[in-house]
Amino acid sequence: MWFQQLSASVILAAALLLVSPVYASVSIVDLLSSSPDFTLVVRVLQRTGLIPVLNMGRNITFFAPTNSVLEKIPSSVDLPKLLEYLIITDPVISTELEDQSRVFFSHLRSPSAPDFPVPIKVRLVQSRPGEPSNSAGKRLIVGTASVVRHDWIADNGVIQVVDSLVDIPDSLCHGLSRLAGTSGPTQFFAQLFVQHPWICILLAESEDTATALVPANSAFGSFSPIELNYLMSAGGHDDRLKLIGEHFLYSPLYRQNDTTGFGNDYPLLSGNIIHAAATDNGRIRFNNEVDTVETDILFQNGVMHTLPNLVIPWTYFAFSPLKYLYGIHAVKFAEELLFHGYRSTLVDAQIHQTIFAPIDSDGSDSPTSERTLSYHFVDYPILKLTEGVIPSRLQPLLMNRYHQRVKITSSNGVMYANDNSRILREPVMIGNTAIVPIDRPLELPPKLRFAAGTIEKGSTMMTFLRELDFFDDADLRGWTIFFPNDDAWASLGSVTKYFKKRPEIARQLLLSLMITQPVYSEDFTSDISGFETAFGSRIGIKGDKNHETVIFVSLVTKTETEIPLAASDMLFESGVIQTIGAVPIPEYIEITPRQLLDAEDINIFVDLLEATDLPADTGVLNDESSYIILAPVDMALKYREVTPVTLNLATQLGLHILRRRNLHSGRFIDGASSFDSIVPDLTMMLSKSRDTEKYTLSIYSRELMRETFFSIRILSMGLTSAGAEIYVVDTVLPMLLVPSENRSWWQRHGILVALGAAAGIIVISMISLGGFWIIYQGGRNWNRHRSIVDNFKNIVQFRQGVNGDFIGSSLLSSDDSDSDSNDADDEEEAVGEGTPFLRQASGTLGSRVTGEEETDDEIEEAEHVEMSSGR
Numbered sequence: 001m002w003f004q005q006l007s008a009s010v011i012l013a014a015a016l017l018l019v020s021p022v023y024a025s026v027s028i029v030d031l032l033s034s035s036p037d038f039t040l041v042v043r044v045l046q047r048t049g050l051i052p053v054l055n056m057g058r059n060i061t062f063f064a065p066t067n068s069v070l071e072k073i074p075s076s077v078d079l080p081k082l083l084e085y086l087i088i089t090d091p092v093i094s095t096e097l098e099d100q101s102r103v104f105f106s107h108l109r110s111p112s113a114p115d116f117p118v119p120i121k122v123r124l125v126q127s128r129p130g131e132p133s134n135s136a137g138k139r140l141i142v143g144t145a146s147v148v149r150h151d152w153i154a155d156n157g158v159i160q161v162v163d164s165l166v167d168i169p170d171s172l173c174h175g176l177s178r179l180a181g182t183s184g185p186t187q188f189f190a191q192l193f194v195q196h197p198w199i200c201i202l203l204a205e206s207e208d209t210a211t212a213l214v215p216a217n218s219a220f221g222s223f224s225p226i227e228l229n230y231l232m233s234a235g236g237h238d239d240r241l242k243l244i245g246e247h248f249l250y251s252p253l254y255r256q257n258d259t260t261g262f263g264n265d266y267p268l269l270s271g272n273i274i275h276a277a278a279t280d281n282g283r284i285r286f287n288n289e290v291d292t293v294e295t296d297i298l299f300q301n302g303v304m305h306t307l308p309n310l311v312i313p314w315t316y317f318a319f320s321p322l323k324y325l326y327g328i329h330a331v332k333f334a335e336e337l338l339f340h341g342y343r344s345t346l347v348d349a350q351i352h353q354t355i356f357a358p359i360d361s362d363g364s365d366s367p368t369s370e371r372t373l374s375y376h377f378v379d380y381p382i383l384k385l386t387e388g389v390i391p392s393r394l395q396p397l398l399m400n401r402y403h404q405r406v407k408i409t410s411s412n413g414v415m416y417a418n419d420n421s422r423i424l425r426e427p428v429m430i431g432n433t434a435i436v437p438i439d440r441p442l443e444l445p446p447k448l449r450f451a452a453g454t455i456e457k458g459s460t461m462m463t464f465l466r467e468l469d470f471f472d473d474a475d476l477r478g479w480t481i482f483f484p485n486d487d488a489w490a491s492l493g494s495v496t497k498y499f500k501k502r503p504e505i506a507r508q509l510l511l512s513l514m515i516t517q518p519v520y521s522e523d524f525t526s527d528i529s530g531f532e533t534a535f536g537s538r539i540g541i542k543g544d545k546n547h548e549t550v551i552f553v554s555l556v557t558k559t560e561t562e563i564p565l566a567a568s569d570m571l572f573e574s575g576v577i578q579t580i581g582a583v584p585i586p587e588y589i590e591i592t593p594r595q596l597l598d599a600e601d602i603n604i605f606v607d608l609l610e611a612t613d614l615p616a617d618t619g620v621l622n623d624e625s626s627y628i629i630l631a632p633v634d635m636a637l638k639y640r641e642v643t644p645v646t647l648n649l650a651t652q653l654g655l656h657i658l659r660r661r662n663l664h665s666g667r668f669i670d671g672a673s674s675f676d677s678i679v680p681d682l683t684m685m686l687s688k689s690r691d692t693e694k695y696t697l698s699i700y701s702r703e704l705m706r707e708t709f710f711s712i713r714i715l716s717m718g719l720t721s722a723g724a725e726i727y728v729v730d731t732v733l734p735m736l737l738v739p740s741e742n743r744s745w746w747q748r749h750g751i752l753v754a755l756g757a758a759a760g761i762i763v764i765s766m767i768s769l770g771g772f773w774i775i776y777q778g779g780r781n782w783n784r785h786r787s788i789v790d791n792f793k794n795i796v797q798f799r800q801g802v803n804g805d806f807i808g809s810s811l812l813s814s815d816d817s818d819s820d821s822n823d824a825d826d827e828e829e830a831v832g833e834g835t836p837f838l839r840q841a842s843g844t845l846g847s848r849v850t851g852e853e854e855t856d857d858e859i860e861e862a863e864h865v866e867m868s869s870g871r
C-alpha cells in the first residue's frame, strides 16, 4: 500500500524528471554505497556490471548480502550469478506480503530456458524474540537465507539484507533424476520419470518450463508389487508414460496462480485437464481431492509439488494378464504369446483362465510353437494349487483331442509342474485370470517309451510294450495304460512266463489293460464308470478316495478286483499311465494248467499224465476244476526214472495232484490248511521252512495215521483262470505213505488189474534186471545233476523236537550216519542200498507182489525214529 503510493509518487517524479533533469533521488546503489557493511557487494556489482540492472527499473528488490557474508564465499563460486539471482524485478516488501509464501522471479535467466526468469521463494514467518523482524514482528526467509534487516526502501526499490547467499535451483529434470537416485519419499515416481529422458530433451529444446506433480512412494501403496514391477518394466512403457503424462504440465503452476481461491483448469501433458485450487493452508488441491504435501518446490525451469496420492485412480491402468506377465518378469513368454496371436486372451482380465507363466531366465529356451504355448493355459482360474493333473487348453490330435494335462507334484514343500518346472509362488489373480509363475517353460509330456522308461520297476512291462510294438502305435491316442509293475508281473509267476511265450495272448492282455480314453486318478470315484478297453471289451472301474487302489469290475460277472495304484497319472504325449501293483487278467483270457505247465517247460510230467487216464478223468490239465498241481521238473522225473511204464504211474503222478475241499481254503502255499491228494487217504500241507528258501511238505495218511515230512523247493508257481494252482517243484513225491490197496487206485478208475499186474511184472523185471543199472545211472548222474541231487539230499524227514525245532536227517544218509559227505553218499549208492526213495519204489513193487507187511517194514525202516504219528 505504502509502496504503491510511493510508486505512484515515483511515477509522478519520473514524469517531472522529464520536465526537470536536475531531479535527485536515493537509489538502491546509493543506499548500499552509503553503508560500510556493503562495500564488498558494491565492488562486485560494479565489477560485473550489475549496477545498471539495479538501476534499470522502479520496482527492484535486492536481497543484499553484507560484507561478512561475501568474505566467507570461496573464490570458486560464481558470485556475479548468485548476486544477479538476488535481484528481483518485483517489489518484495515484508509488510505487504499477503501470503505466507510466494514465488518471485529473479533477474537471472534459467540456462535451460533462457526466456524464463529463475524463481525464488520468499516466506514470511513469525519472528521469535531476539530474531530480526519487521515492524509487524515477522521476518522474511528467502530461499535458504534469512533477512536480517527488512524493507530498506530506496527510491527505485527496496533492499532486504540477507545473512547468506541463496543457491540457484537445479533444472527440473536434473532434480528429478537426483531424486530417483536417492531412497527418498518420492523416489519411485522419479525412477519412472527418468526412464523417459526424452521428456527432458523436449523441455530443453522447447526452452520451456514445466510442473511435475510427484506422487510420494506411498501413493503407490495400493499397487501390488507385481503392478509396480510392471510399471517399471519395459512392458510397462505405455502405462508409465500415461502416468507421467497425468502428472506433468508444460508450464509452471504455482500456488499463487490461483488468485481467486476457486481454482482453474490446466492442460496436462497427457492432454487431459487438471483442476488446481489454492487452499487456505498453503497447499494446492488437485481435482478437488488431492492436496499437495510439499508445495512450490522450485527449479530454475519449473516447479514440483509432491502428492500423497495419484491424481488418477488405480483402475486407470486397467491391469490385465499381459501386464501381470510383464510384472512377474515373464517378458519373453509374453512377447512369444503376442507374436502367436494371443493378445485377446491376455488383455482381458475377465477371461476365466490360468496361465502357467515361465519367467525370464538366461539359459532356458522359451516355448516357441503354438502347441507348447497353449499347453500353458488352463480354461479356469486355479485359486490354490494342489497335487493332481490339470487339463490344459492344449487338445492335441495325439490326445484324440482330449485336453493334455499338466501334472502338479509336491516335493519337500516345493511344487512342480510336470516335474521340471518349479512353481515359484501361489497363483496371482488378476480379474478372473490366475497366473502361476514357473521357473521354466512347461515341457510337454514325453513319448510313451520315455515316460514308461522312467517308471520304477517297470522293466517287464517295458519289454512287453516294446516287443509288441506299442511304442510306435499310432492308434494310441488319448489312451490310458494300466501299467503293472515288475512286482505284479513277478507275483504272477508262471502266468507271466506264459504271456512271454505267447505274444499274441500277451497282446490281448495288454490291450485289455488299455482304455481308449485318458482316465486320471481323480476319475476313479466310488461310483463304477464303464470304459472301453483297447481290446474292445468294456470294463467298470471305481476307486477309493485316497487314490490308493483302483477296483476293476467285470461288467459281466460283477466281480470286483482290487488293484493297488502304485503311481498314478504319469503323463505321456498321447495319454496317461497308471502304474498298478497287480495284473488284472480279463475273463476272456483263459489260462489252463496245461498252458502254465507248458510255459514252465514241464514236459515229462505232462507227457506222463497224458499216458494215463488222469487228464481225461479229472480234467486236471484243462481247469475244469481247481486243482493244486505239484509239477516236478523234467530233470527230477528223469532222475527218478519215472516213465510211462513205471508201475502205478497214475498213483505216482496222482500224488502230485491235490484237490480243494472248498473254494475258501486258501492258497496251498499259504500253508493255512491241508488239501486232499487225488490219491485217496492222503492229505498234504505246506509250510515254509525256517531260514531257507525251501518248504516242508507234510503228507499224512489217515489210514496209517502217519505223517511224513519232505523238504521241497518251489521253483515257480502260477494260478490259472479257474483258480488251479501250479507249483513247479524240484522233486518227485515218493509213494511212501500210499497204502497198498490205494496203489491200485487207478484200477478203480477202469484200468484192468491185469494191466496193473503186467506193469508190475515189468517193474519186477526192471528191478531184477536193471536195478543195479538204475543205481549206476543215478550215480553217474550224480555229478551232472548236482543241483537236483542237492535237492534230493534235502528230502529230509523231520520230527518236531521238544523245543519246537525241526530235527532232520537226510534220507540219503545211512541209518546210523549223519554224514554230509558226497563220498559217503556215493558209496551208499554204489553198494546198492539206494535212497529210501528207491527202496520205496522197490517196496511198492514188493508190496504188490509179496504183501503189505514187507512194505510197512520198509517204511518203518526208512522212517525209523523221525516219524511223528497221528494228528
Ligand SMILES: *[C@@H]1O[C@H](CO)[C@@H](O)[C@H](O)[C@H]1NC(C)=O
Residues within 6 Å of the ligand: 004, 007, 057, 058, 059, 091
Ligand atoms: C511497480 O509496482 C507497482 C505495484 O506492484 C505497480 O503498480 C507499478 O506499475 C510498478 N512500476 C513499474 C515502473 O513497474
Ligand SMILES: *[C@@H]1O[C@H](CO)[C@@H](O)[C@H](O)[C@H]1NC(C)=O
Residues within 6 Å of the ligand: 249, 251, 252, 253, 254, 257, 266
Ligand atoms: C502461473 O503464473 C505464471 C506467472 O506468475 C505464468 O507464467 C504461468 O504460465 C502460470 N501457470 C499456468 C499453468 O498457467
